[in-house]
Amino acid sequence: MKTDQEKEKRNWSEYCEKTLSKLSPIVEKLGYTLGADQPHLLGERFLIRPLAGGRKLVLVGHRISDGAKVVIKASDEKYGIAELARERLCRNTLEKMRFAYQVFHSPKELAFVRRGGFTIVVTEFIEQDSSFISRPVEKEFALVLAAFKAQEGARATTYKHKALVVQTFGEMTAADYYKKARQYTEDIVKLISNEEIYPELVAALAHASAALRDNQERLDQYGGFLTHWDFTPQNFRVRDNTLYLLDHSSLRFGNKYEGWARFINFMALYNPALAQALLEYVRINRTPEESESLKLMRLFRLIELIRYYASWLPRTAGDLHKLTSERIRFWTSVLCAVLDDKKISQEKIDAYTRVRGTLRSEDEKHRQKDLH
Amino acid sequence: MRIVLTTPLYPPDIEEPAHYIKELAKRLAPKHSVTVITYGYLPEEIRGVEIITINKKRLLPLRLFAFARALHKSARAADVVYTQNGPSVELPAALVTLLTRTPLVMRLGDTRASTRAASHFFLRLVKGFALARASALVHDSPLPKVEILPFQSKPTAALVEYEHSWEKHLEQLSSFFHYEN
16 A cells, blocks of 8 residues: 555656746746746645546746746646646636626636647746744635625526536536535545544435435525636635635536535634634525535535545554544544534544644645645 | 516525515515515515516526516506516516506616616616606615624614615605505
8 A cells, every 4th residue: 555655646746847947948948947846746636636637737926027027837737738628727817707797807828838749828926925824713704705705797598698607517416416425425435434433424425416416406496697616715715805826627507505515614713713703704694595505515615525535544543544444534534524514523623633733744844734 | 555576586586676575565564565576486575465477597588478467467456556667678568567657666776787877778678668657766775684693782873764764765665656655
């Protein structure tokens, strides 16, 4: 097992090294240099499988003319290139959508070129005065609420809307969510059969899947909204109180609360007060049906997250394997808490973060520092 | 009184006209028989209000026809049809009330629809037809819903003002609808 992890890590390192040496002269000709430190290539990055199967590098660089910091995304693999092209298409379509009344802010694109087999996208780097999670919770709340409201401003409901957007962004219906949840549940059951958590997790998964199966109408009621399914601080940056979306490939049409759910689940660990504030906001200001919809989406996103970490189990060894098991255990506790309409206890959060701190590699800690 | 409310947008749609009609229906329902006809699928329900939805995913002529047919059925027995502006409801509302002789009151609350109509010949024509049919026009709107935000004190004064704006609005509507508020 250890060999598999090492082999995968070595493959990733070799790929990065080879790609960077080919890419460096190309970007220089475009007027940019690559930074010496590339934190986004380190740590657990080698385990993060790309969405469609193609690898892409996310790099930090500088513009030669004025030293301005830039972000360079590049790939020379079919699916990686397709993902970069799709992300660009999503960004451009978003700007053209007549029914996306609110403005979505994106970092300015400085270059999109095909050179030497690579597709390269250069965008401005949004310098933040402070990271999102270091801001006061009141400010965080105001920023994300504005971002969610902006996403909700776009709803694809008419025949004409559908033809325009579904092709570009894709759409998830209640039936799709349930189908995926069922598939993830089957995968998890196979992947974790040797884990201590197995009985508790299997029971929670059955309960959550049943909720998604029995409440499809509630999910569809709030369907057709633009949503960012990976709306976490690593995918946006804030400058002058404006939120810039960094990853446009994760936009799709689906349940209004899909993005909320991802964010609230994330904050259940990183900032429980913010998670609670968002849940309270929905409970007080919106209909009870919307709170139900949010709960269902949280269940779906938790099943997905556990499936994601479960897929790491056969690929990891040593501390990383132990950490993966701990992650599954922690997110199972969150899943159970959501099912019971409760908060995850601070003791469980503290215990998990303590263990995570001891098991995380130094490289991963370095990668995480810049991520949020 | 039997009141039919027609609107292109209704919650889960999030725009102002959607929330306005839902709030209005909720406030009228205790004293009147209220029917909402709208485009959509799985609308948010209100106790005591009949909500008829026309699937937005149909082709435009088909959904307009379906809307007109549903409205015709309800308008025959109604005392008033109150319509939100927007071509997809203006056209069926004007045509149907012409046939059924039901009084039509029109609210010009959707500014975006008005802007679009101003720059589009056919939409302008539809709006003109509906305006000509309407026995009264409503320009005023109650205040937007007040949100109660975490980390902030409860906006008591704003909530009172909001309630007051609705009372005033319902009073204005009662004079157009000819009912006792």
